[in-house]
Amino acid sequence: MVKPRRAFTYAFLIAATVVSVFPFLWMIVSATNKSVDVTQGRLLPGSHLIANMRNLFDQYDVVTALANSAKVSLTTTFLALVIGSLAGYGFEVYRSRAKDIVFNILLLSMMIPFAALMVPLYRMFAAVSRTVPFIGVNTAAAVVLPTMTTAFLIFFFRQSTKMFPRDLLEAGRIDGVNELGLFFRIFVPTMRTTYAAAAIITFMSSWNNYLWPLIVLQSEDTRTIPLLISNLGSGYTPDYGVIMTAIVIGTLPTALVFFLMQKHFVAGMTGSVK
């Protein structure tokens, strides 16, 4: 026997679940249907998945876009973790008044909207293009460089370093490990879960990044998955089945990361505000 108040709770949560999940189901079902069926509101799985995939891969360079996305997001994630954790650790372990001031100034950068940065950043990379083409416009480096360091990640690693047992560092120093060794051989292995959380957050936001790649990647052979999907979606005669197949493929990596590491993801989101 369910109490009336709990009945309301279930009803509300079921409604919220349906609203949250329905667009996903529709996306997946539509990827298996013909464009005509999608427009006629067919909600049952069809047999057109293979045909949609063949059309998608024949008409658009999905493989290149996937490879570009992978290259950009994996590089960003790796460098962001190295740079962010070195800084977070440095600010906390070698704390001083001067460093705290610098740290607080860095935090101010979280208030700077990307809208205010896109014009000067584009001009910087356009200027660099002429002399150093491999980090200029239309390169993966131009996407990675301005996005890989965030005050958020430095803050996140500093907060996590507060939980790190300092005795381990002292013990290492007595054993004659140098300061860089302490970081790489003691801190990094101990903080695996912190790194996992930071990696997921960074990877997902990098994989899904749209505005900066849209500005700085203007050629078809460098564009990433969100640019391809946006391009497909703005066509005048859209093939819905093909577009939904592209969205499913583009969402798979982040969905996989999310389902495999859900706990770390939530820890990463909320860890820095506790």
Place this chain on the structure above:
Amino acid sequence: MNARTGARLQRKSQAIGWIFVSVAVLLICAFYFYPMIQAFLLSLKSGKGTNLHAAGLANYRRLFGDTTFLAAVKNTFTYLIIQVPIMIVLALFISVLLNDSGLKFRGFFRTAIFLPCVTSLVAYSVIFKYLFGQDGLVNTALIQLHLVSQPIGWLTDPFWAKATIIIAITWRWTGYNMIFYLSALQNVDSSIYEAARIDGAGPVRQFFGITVPLLKPIILFTSITSTIGTLQLFDEVMNITKGGPGNATTTISQYIYNLSFKYTPDFGYAATVSYSVVALIVLFSIIQFKAAGDRNG
């Protein structure tokens, strides 16, 4: 160890500390603070493309007579004032429901409601564009349920287009905010609620008397991040409505993008518009901190 070598070691470890933080400091300066200064200098210049000349404060004066800019500010405010409160109340409400330990399938509900966060902004925007199209599923369902007789112009009517954007953002971010509230609620001692129940406080009084005050810091945090996010809204508008019909859904970020990369580039004026976003973010953050602080005192 005598005092001199102690001091030397101290200095040495301080120097090592600076090396640890140096890369991050340099990169943040190069890709945040330096461009901010560049944007300011640029905002004092005028001209098309790379052909720029000094213009003083002309760009800033131009802002107040620019109807597209004013429309973008008005739209952004509309999203902010309607969407952020709806989303935060909804997220709080769901997290309170989910915090009930006797509830079955809690993990399932939590994962399902959080699920929209795994999609990229572009992907879900394209999906919403089709769902809310003239003969999209939403209109079909509404007509078949006899809730409306004519299809609603979700993307073509100025009012409904704004509503579509608000519905879309709320769908994408409610679960995200819910996770913050849930993790904060887990740290709340349940005996507080028991004491309140014994004193005869109903669920509504408990919510406003206990939950909201206890979660105030996290509500402040999420409302500031949501505000900053909304002030920079771009992906959704670009992919659902392209800012249309007319300028009915355009945002400040989209206007900056159009000024710089769609029309003949007017970088000086685009930089000026971008400083209005900075000003708004600072303004709203101060207001929210003040509002939270006053309720405290």
